[in-house]
Amino acid sequence: MEMERDIRIVIIEDDETIRTGYSFLIGSTDGYDVINAYASYDEAAGHLVADRPDVILLDIELPGTNGIEALPKIKRMLPHCYVLILTVYESQKQIFDALANGASGYLTKGTPAVKIIESIKEVKEGGGPMSVNIARMVISSFMKNPDSPLSKRETQILELVVEGKSRSQIAKELFIDLETVRSHIKNIYLKLDVNSRADAIKTAKENKLI
Template sequence: MKRDLDISVVIIEDDETIREGYAFLIGNTSGYKIAGTYPSVEETLKKIEGDDPDVILLDVELPGISGVESLPKLKKLLPETHILILTVYEQEALIFKALGNGAAGYLTKNTPPERIIAAIHEVMDGGGPMSANIARMVISSFKRNESSPLTRRETEILEQIATGKSRKRIADELFIDLETVKSHIKNIYHKLDVHSKADAIKTAKDNKFI
């Protein structure tokens, strides 16, 4: 048995039953081995360097330091390790924070065992495994609102404003007069019923107009 070529996995999960369940599942799958299991981030940080895992399965709701908060620390300690979130939580804010903090994938706990194994393999292969509803949320975060009141040009100009450019600079880059830009902005403000660029940007982003 070539244990050196096995994918080594660490599990960080406070519920012992679940933790041992995953460990049993993964440890008994050919090609995978368990390098360590921990009930908390604090425990993990003390010993994980010796484990040198390829993949970490991380719960987000842990006692003490939460899983999401620990992500930067884990990534710093083990830059090459892929971290998979495995949790019951499906709140958008939590998901995007986890992905922003360096999670390589996000699975919910109703994921069938074979899918978890597949996800570990997938993440080693450069993929980004996600549960179906997580993927849906991630995709719809990109989706623009089809029924924007703004015209194409207005949208374009508001996008430019949102990058912090001045009206003069926008005018120059779009090869139109400063006065034209001002006209568009007046119309944008009127349509969105706002009176400042900050409010215009906020309204437009909230409604996915930009």
């Protein structure tokens, strides 16, 4: 049986102490390989394609191009790479800007190292990890629209998507099979006229559907 390869990680963080600390903690964990660590997106940009990361840990407050601006550039360059935001910022606007620009997860820097390491694996498996306080802020910002095109079950599933749950986690939590979750998510995307989780979250927020 073929062994699963290590998750390839790139860190973009301007604080040298934090950058070195994350590189050491993550790199010394079995199954994780920190390929490179950069002090800015501008420094990283020319190397990312060659680095071939599976997951990028990205700070928002960077010299030059900030993390929010860097996100769409990274997604164009590496469409299959997952970007996990790791920042001190908890402002609602920045969270939604990050998610709308393609971030797959959003953690604050107070997050314990163990949780960060778990989140890298989770995001690689299709989840959308968020710090508890971030998830709470995302959900509480939605005041439901009574004219929502979504059914009660679709709304429930979309709320779990916003919380960062993967499809398999949603199936388990709602006691339904994975195919049913896929079918509901497909219907949600059709009704909202979107093609991705980030767009679904953005549209739901703009139209107060959840």
